[in-house]
Amino acid sequence: MTAASLSAARILLIIGGGIAAYKSLELIRRLRERGARVRVIMTQAGKHFIAPLSAAALSGQKVYDDLFSLTDEAEMGHIELSREADLLVVAPATADLIARMAQGLAHDLATTALLATDKRTLIAPAMNLRMWLHPATRRNVALLERDDVLFVGPMDGEMACGEFGPGRMAEPLEIVAAIEAALANTTVIPLPGGARAAFSSALAGMHVLVTSGPTHEAIDPVRFLANRSSGRQGHAIAEAAREAGARVTLVAGPVALPDPAGVQTLHVESAREMLTAVENALPADIFIAAAAVADWRAAQPGRNKIKKGGGPPTLKLVENPDILATIAGAARGRPRLVVGFAAETENVLDNARAKLRAKKTDLIVANDVGGESGVFGGRSNLVHLVSADGVDSWPAMDKSEVGRRLIARLAAMLGAGS
Ligand code: C5P
Numbered sequence: 001m002t003a004a005s006l007s008a009a010r011i012l013l014i015i016g017g018g019i020a021a022y023k024s025l026e027l028i029r030r031l032r033e034r035g036a037r038v039r040v041i042m043t044q045a046g047k048h049f050i051a052p053l054s055a056a057a058l059s060g061q062k063v064y065d066d067l068f069s070l071t072d073e074a075e076m077g078h079i080e081l082s083r084e085a086d087l088l089v090v091a092p093a094t095a096d097l098i099a100r101m102a103q104g105l106a107h108d109l110a111t112t113a114l115l116a117t118d119k120r121t122l123i124a125p126a127m128n129l130r131m132w133l134h135p136a137t138r139r140n141v142a143l144l145e146r147d148d149v150l151f152v153g154p155m156d157g158e159m160a161c162g163e164f165g166p167g168r169m170a171e172p173l174e175i176v177a178a179i180e181a182a183l184a185n186t187t188v189i190p191l192p193g194g195a196r197a198a199f200s201s202a203l204a205g206m207h208v209l210v211t212s213g214p215t216h217e218a219i220d221p222v223r224f225l226a227n228r229s230s231g232r233q234g235h236a237i238a239e240a241a242r243e244a245g246a247r248v249t250l251v252a253g254p255v256a257l258p259d260p261a262g263v264q265t266l267h268v269e270s271a272r273e274m275l276t277a278v279e280n281a282l283p284a285d286i287f288i289a290a291a292a293v294a295d296w297r298a299a300q301p302g303r304n305k306i307k308k309g310g311g312p313p314t315l316k317l318v319e320n321p322d323i324l325a326t327i328a329g330a331a332r333g334r335p336r337l338v339v340g341f342a343a344e345t346e347n348v349l350d351n352a353r354a355k356l357r358a359k360k361t362d363l364i365v366a367n368d369v370g371g372e373s374g375v376f377g378g379r380s381n382l383v384h385l386v387s388a389d390g391v392d393s394w395p396a397m398d399k400s401e402v403g404r405r406l407i408a409r410l411a412a413m414l415g416a417g418s
Pocket residue numbers: 211271289290291292293294295320321322323324325339340341342343355
């Protein structure tokens with residue numbers, strides 16, 4: 001789920017008529033700087049809020065708005081517009097546009113393109129909170145969910161109308177992250193209760209703290225102890241928490257991954273630096289220790305490079321602080337939920353149960369990293385969730401999907417977003 005997934009993507013962006021339309025211009029820029037090609041359709045109402053010329057200049061493409069334009073049809077028919085796209089994105093999606101999508105109406109170019117597609121559609125709703133909460137909109141949203149339309153937002157916040165609550169369109173980078181997730185997953189993500197719309201605000205107002213990646217423990221200025229963790233799973237969890245509306249702090253060891261959009265990322269090297277960064281980032285509602293922290297470090301790292309000759313040196317190791325156990329066992333300020341990972345090569349479930357008790361965590365995500373599993377550094381993961389209630393084993397799936405399901409599960413445990 002990096003910018004690479006956007007680099008060859010073709011996005012058809014439909015801009016509806018809402019005050020949030022100005023953010024769609026920024027969205028076009030963010031998508032194009034990641035290498036995506038963006039074609040824009042504007043509704044008649046959309047043109048009242050931003051000028052088609054601005055969207056054309058930023059997208060570098062003609063903007064389409066007329067279903068019955070002979071010149072447009074000669075250049076690119078309306079069916080072709082949605083056929084050639086990898087993903088359709090509606091931002092802002094107004095209450096009216098959502099209602100028309102839900103009914104399958106097709107009396108203008110935007111709704112015709114939305115109906116003529118066999119591609120996935122992601123929508124970023126934006127409207128007054130009473131319109132969002134109105135039973136008619138609730139019904140329409142439920143219909144679109146059933147049709148596997150993806151949602152990002154709306155977010156809580158102050159709106160142009162002066163009211164506060166759900167209805168504000170997701171920020172451009174949040175929409176970019178949702179587009180990347182939609183492009184990376186060919187299947188629709190099943191979330192508990194089928195609540196994809198609720199997912200985008202399930203952790204609103206919460207602070208989620210995540211550790212990710214390996215740690216490097218210096219032996220001397222040029223050598224270190226490390227492990228094979230890529231950080232993919234931890235980073236995917238941080239992204240999923242962000243998608244669910246949380247404020248997210250990610251404490252990352254040395255990884256070759258980009259910082260996730262919209263996530264405050266703190267870079268550290270060693271276990272002790274990671275512990276300090278985590279303690280400084282508290283308080284948090286949820287702490288997820290996905291990092292593969294080195295258990296030991298050199299007792300006395302060489303101040304200069306250790307020279308060859310005189311036989312191999314003896315490396316004396318001392319134990320590193322256990323970040324997970326420290327935070328889970330804190331007498332004061334313990335996050336409401338503490339989640340650990342258990343990378344095991346044998347007796348996966350027994351070891352996970354023992355870790356759940358020993359480290360006083362609420363949940364252990366256990367995975368078998370032995371042999372040929374390819375979990376370390378790979379894109380997919382096979383996990384068992386071990387809690388006091390028992391074991392829940394999930395089928396193998398993409399790490400980003402593990403992230404989203406885990407976040408949905410934690411939101412359910414906190415009774416949020418339901
Ligand atoms: O005991 P073990 O290292 O297998 O436990 C794994 C879990 O503990 C992971 O969640 C990991 O992030 C966390 N851990 C930690 N600090 C350590 C060692 C492990 O936070 N020093």
